[in-house]
Amino acid sequence: MKILLFAGSLRKDSLNKKVVRFTDKLLKSNLDLKTTVVDLQTLNIPVYDGDIETAGIPEGVKTLAALVASANAIIISSPEYNGSMSSPLKNTLDWLSRVKPLPITKKPILMLGASPGALGATRGLAHARWPLETLGNFLYPEAMGFMHADQAFDENEDLKDPVQLAKLQKLINSFIEYAGKLK
Amino acid sequence: MKILLFAGSLRKDSLNKKVVRFTDKLLKSNLDLKTTVVDLQTLNIPVYDGDIETAGIPEGVKTLAALVASANAIIISSPEYNGSMSSPLKNTLDWLSRVKPLPITKKPILMLGASPGALGATRGLAHARWPLETLGNFLYPEAMGFMHADQAFDENEDLKDPVQLAKLQKLINSFIEYAGKLK
Amino acid sequence: MKILLFAGSLRKDSLNKKVVRFTDKLLKSNLDLKTTVVDLQTLNIPVYDGDIETAGIPEGVKTLAALVASANAIIISSPEYNGSMSSPLKNTLDWLSRVKPLPITKKPILMLGASPGALGATRGLAHARWPLETLGNFLYPEAMGFMHADQAFDENEDLKDPVQLAKLQKLINSFIEYAGKLK
Amino acid sequence: MKILLFAGSLRKDSLNKKVVRFTDKLLKSNLDLKTTVVDLQTLNIPVYDGDIETAGIPEGVKTLAALVASANAIIISSPEYNGSMSSPLKNTLDWLSRVKPLPITKKPILMLGASPGALGATRGLAHARWPLETLGNFLYPEAMGFMHADQAFDENEDLKDPVQLAKLQKLINSFIEYAGKLK
DSSP states (O other): OEEEEEESOOSTTOHHHHHHHHHHHHHHTSTTOEEEEEOHHHHOOOOOOHHHHHHOOOHHHHHHHHHHHHOSEEEEEOOEETTEEOHHHHHHHHHHTTSSSOSSSSOEEEEEEEOSSSSTTHHHHHHHHHHHHHTTOEEOSOOEEETTGGGSBOTTSOBOOHHHHHHHHHHHHHHHHHHHHHO | OEEEEEESOOSTTOHHHHHHHHHHHHHHTSTTOEEEEEOHHHHOOOOOOHHHHHHOOOHHHHHHHHHHHHOSEEEEEOOEETTEEOHHHHHHHHHHTTSSSOSSSSOEEEEEEEOSSSSTTHHHHHHHHHHHHHTTOEEOSOOEEETTGGGSBOTTSOBOOHHHHHHHHHHHHHHHHHHHHHO | OEEEEEESOOSTTOHHHHHHHHHHHHHHTSTTOEEEEEOHHHHOOOOOOHHHHHHOOOHHHHHHHHHHHHOSEEEEEOOEETTEEOHHHHHHHHHHTTSSSOSSSSOEEEEEEEOSSSSTTHHHHHHHHHHHHHTTOEEOSOOEEETTGGGSBOTTSOBOOHHHHHHHHHHHHHHHHHHHHHO | OEEEEEESOOSTTOHHHHHHHHHHHHHHTSTTOEEEEEOHHHHOOOOOOHHHHHHOOOHHHHHHHHHHHHOSEEEEEOOEETTEEOHHHHHHHHHHTTSSSOSSSSOEEEEEEEOSSSSTTHHHHHHHHHHHHHTTOEEOSOOEEETTGGGSBOTTSOBOOHHHHHHHHHHHHHHHHHHHHHO
């Protein structure tokens, strides 16, 4: 089974990119899985503009669309911006929705989120589900928000708290089982 | 009273830009109002990226922030993308939220929306309210969605349907009264 | 596979009860399915009150909880009240969430909705997904809203429009396949 | 100015009723305000049912509708049930929306919320805004969630934490000023 992982924020030191890399590390212990991590910043996707689309779908969108289309499941870790989903995530989804055939549909998706605050991006995760479901994807009901995420990782970028680690491992296992059933 | 108007889509032939221009025309008959229409496409705002922010807030964001800060009220006409708010609108709000002092707070805001479909962008308008309220703005409770908007305007870019026109005029009058009270 | 169906409104002539009965008729042609239709009005469930709960979970809640627990999948047809989910549906879910062990979790759920208006209860369906997902259920991404539903059924309570009928039949088939995979 | 306050939960020992009573105490120091606290449990409102409505709007709904209609502003403190608004609150709003003329429209409304958990009912507050705005009310953008509310009050039912108290007092003052402008 092929799993695609990406973060919903662009900056290099993104806490959500750390969550993605750590989750990828956990997945790698399962030899049945082939994982790909993509960094949205490197794709240089512009803000959605119908005039750009008419001139041609940007290369970064095409690259991501191919990765999404070939994945059996997707894991997204995204911050919350202004009480709602991040604009890089929404913008990426809006571009993907313009590619024919639609690459991001009928995909099992797990939402994670990290923030330095006390709410752990939970409102942002809730809002991000809706466009993904509108596009026809299978959102895993449980999500996980990492609060105070700036303190959550050690110098090896491993999650420090064993309780949180066990929770994430269990969530990933359940999600992989769910994605396997829907394949 | 100064009113700022903009559309939540970028492309030149945007239906929402037509709604903005027509609303501006209606507002101009009220001599107490000074209106400004801004076209987000001309501002060249990139997707929000903390690394860009560290290097310096983009000029387009600064330009818009100054216009927003000096406005007494804002009218936004925005499409719906994938059942939720448009990414150009969300991205613009996320950038504005990074400007100090926060320009987009305590502003009376009216939401309009247009789509060629039968739902008139109503779900998108509903979702867009939340980040605007999180930022502390006064969202006017009533909104107006123009369905089948590709058929709604004549060659002078005037709204064809007198019932819709009367509804829009009444909504604008109520909103201006509301914004005046909150000044 | 056992399918439980119910409407999110209480009144006897509910349009959503008609949608439920017609959907049940369609399901009955599949001999692998065993369907149960429950009418929330007959369950006499009071508004959720912690003091009532302390005195004892109401019998109607226990009856529904047993039906839900034994179902492999659930189909709900619900109206929209004031732009959001119906209070009978939310109230029923809030009571079910107090039963131990939680009966309404990990259930594949299909949302339908009917209204006499032009939006077909679509905003209500969207809002109702969230508490169901919070409880850990597998919401089927596609939903179907019947607009102008007061005109949609003939005197045999069959759906008049063959296009709508074909769409509903296809949606039900996809949902049953999805629920079968998740069993 | 007349302020109506009520909690979105029914049980006698409700944390949200404590928030309402304490907020009422703070408001009473302002001699320009006349406050009324109503306890929804005493109104005995059934779950919304069109058949009950046809037989006659329940007395508890009429009583509340009269209080709402005569209020200049409303303060609601509501718990979160299953990640969304409480069913007693949604049910009360759905009944009020059936009274003619609509009592709950164009009212300035402040949302508070309390929960024993770490999120302080914030998701529930967000969801409850939408039906209130759909009905045409002026929701104050800022809300306040009391987390760990079971530990928040002393034996006189006063808020223990001076920082939280100062925040609530400031929020109330801003809301009263807002409601005064919209009168």
